[in-house]
Structure formats: C-alpha cells, structure tokens
Amino acid sequence: DEARLSSELLRMDGASYGRYKSLKGDWDFGDFTLTVQRVQSDPFAPPSRVRVLVPDTGIPKSAWGDPVRRRATADYLGRRARRLLRGSLLKIDTGGQEVIERSSCQLTDGGIDLRIGIDLPGHGRRIDGRTAERELCRTLPDLVDDLDWEEIDTEEAVAFADTVADTVALRAQLAERNLVAFVAEGAVLPRRSGVSDEPMTRGAVPFSPPESLRVSVDLPHRGTVSGMGVPEGITLIVGGGFHGKSTLLHALERGVYDHVPGDGRELVVTRDDAVKIRAEEGRRVERVDVSPFVRNLPTGADTSDFRTENASGSTSQAANICEAVEAGSHTLLVDEDSTATNLMIRDERMQALVHGDREPLVPFIDLVRPLYREHGVSTVLVMGGSGDYFDVADQVVMLDAYHPHDVTDQARALAHERVDADFTLPRARVVDPASVDDTTARGRGRIKRRDTDVLVFGESDIDVRAIEQFADPGQITGAGLALRELVGGRHMDGARTLAEALDSLDEALGRRGVTLLGSDFGGDYVLPRRYEVAAVLNRLRALRVADLR
Ligand code: ADP
Ligand code: MG
Structure with missing residues (x-):
C-alpha cells in the first residue's frame, strides 16, 4: 500500500482540499500499519489524526513486561519521537517533567502504537500533495525505523525506566514507614520560572534534610538514599517570606507523579492520595x-x-x-x-x-x-x-x-492548650448519572479542552483553573473522558456512592490502562487521578446529586 498511497498523494496535488477525506482507512506499509483516522476539513481546522501501529520494534520484554517499565519506556520513546519529528508537520503529544501514561504512545507486547496529529498541507484550498507525500511516505517510515530498539540509545532508555521504577518503589514505601512524603538529600525543588517547570539551573540550593527527620530508604536501582521523611499527622512548614515554603509544598503536590531523569525531583515523593x-x-x-x-x-x-x-x-x-x-x-x-x-x-x-x-x-x-x-x-x-x-x-x-x-x-x-471540634465524615453522595452528559444540543459527544482553563463537556464549560494537581494539560481531557466512562462504563450503576464509583473506575483503569478512556477518541489525552476526576465532576454545573447517605 505504500506505493499506492504515494502515487495517490502525488495525483491529488492541486486538487481541492476536501479530497484528502478519501485517505481515511488503513494503509499497510509492511513493517507497520498507518491508519488515517480523521481528516480535517480545511487547512485551518484542528490537525488530522493518524495512528501508526508497529507490531514489532524489537523492544525486549524487560522493557515492557512490568506496567511501570512499560509506562516509562513508552514515555521515553514518545519523547524520542517528538525530537525526531521536529520540523515536520507530524506532531506527537509528549509529557513535560512528569511521566504519566498517555494515549499518544503506547507499547504493545514488543511493538508500539503511536497517535500522531498532522496538519495536512495545502496551497490555500488546494492540496499540496508533494509535501503530504514526503510526510506520510518518507518522514513516517523513517520515524518507525528510528524507533526500533536496535536504533535507540538503549542504555539511556533503560536508565529512564530505572529512574521511574525507583520513584515508584520509594513512594510505595511511604505507608509502611508512616510517612506522607519524602524529599531526598540533594533534590532540586525550585523551578526555572513561574512559567517553566524545568529545574532552576543557577543558584538553586539543593535540599538538605534536618538530622532529626532523616530517613534512609533502599531502592532497587540506586541503592540507599537518604532524605527528609515527612511523618503522618500534622506537619507545619514555617519560615520567613521568600524562604522557599511554597516551593517545598509545590514539590510535594507534584510528588504524586514520577519525574524524568534530571528534573531534580526524581526522589521527591508524596502519598498518591x-x-x-x-x-x-x-x-x-x-x-x-x-x-x-x-x-x-x-x-x-x-x-x-x-x-x-x-x-x-x-x-x-x-x-x-x-x-x-x-x-x-x-x-x-x-x-x-x-x-x-x-x-x-x-x-x-x-x-x-x-x-x-x-x-x-x-x-x-x-x-x-x-x-x-x-x-x-x-x-x-x-x-x-x-x-x-x-x-x-x-x-x-x-x-x-x-x-x-x-x-x-x-x-x-510557644503552644497553647486548644480544644478541638468534632469532625464527622461527610455524608456520601450518590450522583445522578443522567446529569453527567457530554452530548451537545445537536446530539453529539463533545469533550474538549480550552487551554488549561476550561474543560468543555457537552454543553457545559467546567472551570478547571483551581484544580492545581493537573500536571499535564492532557489530563484535563483525560478527566473529561473519565467522566464519560463513569457513566458509559456503568461505574455509577446500582446507586453506588461517588467513592464506590471511583473505586470501580480505578479498578478498570488498572486493568485496561489509558485506552479504556477513549479508544475511538480523536485527540490526545493523559491518565488523570481519581481526585482530579472527582474535582472536575464537582465543578460541573449540571451535576445533580440524587441521594445523600
Ligand atoms: P515562600 O513561600 O516562603 O514565600 P517561595 O517558595 O515562593 O517562598 O520561594 C521564593 C523564591 O525562592 C522563588 O523565586 C523560588 O523559586 C526561590 N527558591 C525556592 N527554593 C529555592 C532553593 N532551594 N534554591 C534557590 N531558590 C529557591
Ligand atoms: Mg509562599
């Protein structure tokens, strides 16, 4: 099919833009299958979407057999794909400083499944068939070749997954040590600027744990690391203005996620709840x-x-x-x-x-x-x-x-005696699933992110600006898809409480991964946590609670 697609595109050159629609469907390239999933209607519309399924890229089982390494290796390969596609019309969604499961790059057993956006090229309203041919019939096969395990820096890929595996192992030890968080000695918490999540490079003071809170932990790859353990209970962080209090807390907020090597917060972890x-x-x-x-x-x-x-x-x-x-x-x-x-x-x-x-x-x-x-x-x-x-x-x-x-x-x-009040657990809510509806007035499903401010869910605009633990814009879309799944996957059936519905969703996500949320969704999305899914639901203005227990 490769030759067929090539001549098809060259033949289309100069035809009216709408002819691109005829590309929809599967194209067998031998080593991989290209599926044209969605075609934009004009050059200014959101990019078209293609899927590239490579059944075998030689990735050894050690890199995908376990779910943590699978997520990390996929993330590593996605970042490599983004670098390779720089300067082309093909765009792949990849993460920032966090390593979170996403739809754009998934590992199959030994192969890889990519979701790519492409701005199909045009001269005004006419097809630029030559450029399209170069992108789909040359850039894409080159990308597939360059993602082969033989071609990549496998040492770097393995080290990337080791880092993530250590972070996960560290977080998993918090509960048994009665800690809520851990900040390693030498960690770099401050970021480059208010708009960059990359580490501060000049003048950053590395973290130094107070001796009384020092804890040592054994990790599978790095060995023993030492740092500040934050015990369960009530921890107060004090200090003068501008002495780094919010920076420390912000690192703890992000400590529910894993970070890329070199971030400075690879060994800063917080309980995942x-x-x-x-x-x-x-x-x-x-x-x-x-x-x-x-x-x-x-x-x-x-x-x-x-x-x-x-x-x-x-x-x-x-x-x-x-x-x-x-x-x-x-x-x-x-x-x-x-x-x-x-x-x-x-x-x-x-x-x-x-x-x-x-x-x-x-x-x-x-x-x-x-x-x-x-x-x-x-x-x-x-x-x-x-x-x-x-x-x-x-x-x-x-x-x-x-x-x-x-x-x-x-x-x-300096403390005084204080009489506590009572805290009784809030009553459990049962959500009316009919109120969580992403269909528009025209009867079609609509889940869309507007910047990092708004999730469009059917006819509702949900303001997500105050949901601070969205670490990746794709998680906003992911949370919208999770709301759809809560209803469509019947997780709320049987008058389950919201907490029970979230348990059921988590269980299904654990089994099926991020693809559970939108195998036929025409865009990129990233796995959200249950707390952000609940937060989005709670901000949906159409939400109705049917019952309180
Ligand atoms: P506070 O909340 O105590 O007022 P912030 O956490 O907002 O302070 O930090 C104030 C400034 O100091 C910020 O610009 C931040 O980037 C910087 N900063 C925080 N921690 C460090 C550090 N460890 N090394 C260097 N600069 C830091
Ligand atoms: Mg502050």
Missing part, C-alpha cells in the same frame, strides 16, 4: 456535607446538604476539603498563599468580639487534629503568618534561606 486544598471563590457546590466546617448559616440552610451556585472563599475551601475526603484522600496539602484566612484561624480577640452562634465557621485549626486522629487524614500546611498552628502541629519545619530545620521543640514551647 495527596490532594492540594485551596479556596476557590465562586465555584458551584452541589449537595456537599460541609457541616464539620459550617454550622448555622444566616440563611438557615442545612449545611449537611449544602448547595450553592457561588461559594465564598471559606465555604469553597470547606467543600474542597470535604470532597477530597469523600474521594478517598488521606493526605491534604495546604498553602496559606491560597487559603481563606477565616477558615484557617480565628484568634482570641476575634472570638471575643464575634462569638458563638454569630460565627458559622469552625476553623480548620480546630478540625485538623480530629481529622488525623479519628480518620487518619494527615495535613501538611504552610503557614508563615500565624503561630496558632503551633498548638496542633506534630512537627514543625522551618525553612531558613531554603534550608529546612526541625523547630518542633521551640514551637511546642
């Missing part, structure tokens, strides 16, 4: 039990069944915490920079002025200990502006010019 909590004024809340935080509202509303189209800073943060716990998180990450102060603390003078029944809010400081003691939910909190949390912290780490010190004893000497 960690959720960043923040205030998010204006978000919608659909029947969430926020009663631990909000008691008697001036409106008289029942706060165990709380709904609003426009949450305040404090109620949005309360909902975010309750929803994270509902979705199964046992690790909360909080930064004073993005919280509602009135939900975090209330000092004595304010209590004296506004007391008892006039204040509906129970501050987090009164709930953070019962959350841990009664429900096993740990918190890592950055707070430089108030010493109140000394009263409740199990450990206090002070950052001083980017160097952490254990100041737990000094902080304890």
Whole structure:
C-alpha cells in the first residue's frame, strides 16, 4: 500500500482540499500499519489524526513486561519521537517533567502504537500533495525505523525506566514507614520560572534534610538514599517570606507523579492520595456535607446538604476539603498563599468580639487534629503568618534561606492548650448519572479542552483553573473522558456512592490502562487521578446529586 498511497498523494496535488477525506482507512506499509483516522476539513481546522501501529520494534520484554517499565519506556520513546519529528508537520503529544501514561504512545507486547496529529498541507484550498507525500511516505517510515530498539540509545532508555521504577518503589514505601512524603538529600525543588517547570539551573540550593527527620530508604536501582521523611499527622512548614515554603509544598503536590531523569525531583515523593486544598471563590457546590466546617448559616440552610451556585472563599475551601475526603484522600496539602484566612484561624480577640452562634465557621485549626486522629487524614500546611498552628502541629519545619530545620521543640514551647471540634465524615453522595452528559444540543459527544482553563463537556464549560494537581494539560481531557466512562462504563450503576464509583473506575483503569478512556477518541489525552476526576465532576454545573447517605 505504500506505493499506492504515494502515487495517490502525488495525483491529488492541486486538487481541492476536501479530497484528502478519501485517505481515511488503513494503509499497510509492511513493517507497520498507518491508519488515517480523521481528516480535517480545511487547512485551518484542528490537525488530522493518524495512528501508526508497529507490531514489532524489537523492544525486549524487560522493557515492557512490568506496567511501570512499560509506562516509562513508552514515555521515553514518545519523547524520542517528538525530537525526531521536529520540523515536520507530524506532531506527537509528549509529557513535560512528569511521566504519566498517555494515549499518544503506547507499547504493545514488543511493538508500539503511536497517535500522531498532522496538519495536512495545502496551497490555500488546494492540496499540496508533494509535501503530504514526503510526510506520510518518507518522514513516517523513517520515524518507525528510528524507533526500533536496535536504533535507540538503549542504555539511556533503560536508565529512564530505572529512574521511574525507583520513584515508584520509594513512594510505595511511604505507608509502611508512616510517612506522607519524602524529599531526598540533594533534590532540586525550585523551578526555572513561574512559567517553566524545568529545574532552576543557577543558584538553586539543593535540599538538605534536618538530622532529626532523616530517613534512609533502599531502592532497587540506586541503592540507599537518604532524605527528609515527612511523618503522618500534622506537619507545619514555617519560615520567613521568600524562604522557599511554597516551593517545598509545590514539590510535594507534584510528588504524586514520577519525574524524568534530571528534573531534580526524581526522589521527591508524596502519598498518591495527596490532594492540594485551596479556596476557590465562586465555584458551584452541589449537595456537599460541609457541616464539620459550617454550622448555622444566616440563611438557615442545612449545611449537611449544602448547595450553592457561588461559594465564598471559606465555604469553597470547606467543600474542597470535604470532597477530597469523600474521594478517598488521606493526605491534604495546604498553602496559606491560597487559603481563606477565616477558615484557617480565628484568634482570641476575634472570638471575643464575634462569638458563638454569630460565627458559622469552625476553623480548620480546630478540625485538623480530629481529622488525623479519628480518620487518619494527615495535613501538611504552610503557614508563615500565624503561630496558632503551633498548638496542633506534630512537627514543625522551618525553612531558613531554603534550608529546612526541625523547630518542633521551640514551637511546642510557644503552644497553647486548644480544644478541638468534632469532625464527622461527610455524608456520601450518590450522583445522578443522567446529569453527567457530554452530548451537545445537536446530539453529539463533545469533550474538549480550552487551554488549561476550561474543560468543555457537552454543553457545559467546567472551570478547571483551581484544580492545581493537573500536571499535564492532557489530563484535563483525560478527566473529561473519565467522566464519560463513569457513566458509559456503568461505574455509577446500582446507586453506588461517588467513592464506590471511583473505586470501580480505578479498578478498570488498572486493568485496561489509558485506552479504556477513549479508544475511538480523536485527540490526545493523559491518565488523570481519581481526585482530579472527582474535582472536575464537582465543578460541573449540571451535576445533580440524587441521594445523600
Ligand atoms: P515562600 O513561600 O516562603 O514565600 P517561595 O517558595 O515562593 O517562598 O520561594 C521564593 C523564591 O525562592 C522563588 O523565586 C523560588 O523559586 C526561590 N527558591 C525556592 N527554593 C529555592 C532553593 N532551594 N534554591 C534557590 N531558590 C529557591
Ligand atoms: Mg509562599
């Protein structure tokens, strides 16, 4: 078919652009099959999509036999493909600093399955058949040749997978050591700039663990590594402004993912259920039990069944915490920079002025200990502006010019007695699956990402800007597809609670991988975590909760 495609494209040269549609279907190149899946209708429309299935590229089983190495090797090959395609019209989606399973490059047993976008070339509305022929009949076969295991730097590929395997092994040891996070000695946490996720190159101060929190861990490839273990419970990070508090917390937020070699955070890991909590004024809340935080509202509303189209800073943060716990998180990450102060603390003078029944809010400081003691939910909190949390912290780490010190004893000497409030687990919600519908008014499914701000889901625009642990734009699309799968895959059937539905989804994803979400989806997407899937669902304005238990 290769010769046939070549002459077909040359023959099309100068024909009207719509003729490209006739390319749809399979083309057998011998070593691989090219499938033209979707053809753009004009040169300015989103790129056309092709699939390249290579049954055998000689990848040894050691590189794909185990799911972690399979993900890492696929990621490595995808990045190589992107480099090889630089300067061509073919575009492959690859990751940034994180290594996350994605649709664009998947390993089959010994082979490779690529999803590539191509801007089919035109001179105005006429087909540029020569250029198309060069891209599809020369660049593409060259790419397939260059991805052969014989052709690649296998040492580098193996080292890449070793790094990811070590990160996974490190994270897997956190729970048995009663840690929520680990930051290796020598790790580089700061990034190049606010818009670049690459490591800071000049002037970065490598991480140095305080001796009292030092922990050593054995890893399969790197051997023994040493670093700061963050114990379960309540950890407070303090320090002067600009001393690196948010940078450390941000590294912990991303520590739920694995990083590429050279990132500086390869050995910075957090429990995989960690959720960043923040205030998010204006978000919608659909029947969430926020009663631990909000008691008697001036409106008289029942706060165990709380709904609003426009949450305040404090109620949005309360909902975010309750929803994270509902979705199964046992690790909360909080930064004073993005919280509602009135939900975090209330000092004595304010209590004296506004007391008892006039204040509906129970501050987090009164709930953070019962959350841990009664429900096993740990918190890592950055707070430089108030010493109140000394009263409740199990450990206090002070950052001083980017160097952490254990100041737990000094902080304890300054602590006061404090009476906790009660934290009862939020009521479980049962979602009405009919309210989670991605069909448009014209009856077609629509899941689309607009930048990193909005997920278009059917007729709804979901604002995702406050979902900070999306580490890759493709995860936004992936979360949209996961919502479709929650309904279409019947994970919510039988009036399952949201948590049960997410368990069922996770189980299916574990079995089938990222392809579960969209084998016929005409775009790139990346595996989301259940916490971000829940977060997107919770921000869907059409969401209806059918039942509370
Ligand atoms: P804080 O939250 O304590 O105010 P940030 O974490 O925002 O401080 O850090 C302030 C600045 O210091 C940022 O520009 C950040 O990139 C830089 N920074 C953070 N950690 C380090 C480090 N280990 N080495 C060098 N620069 C750092
Ligand atoms: Mg800060």
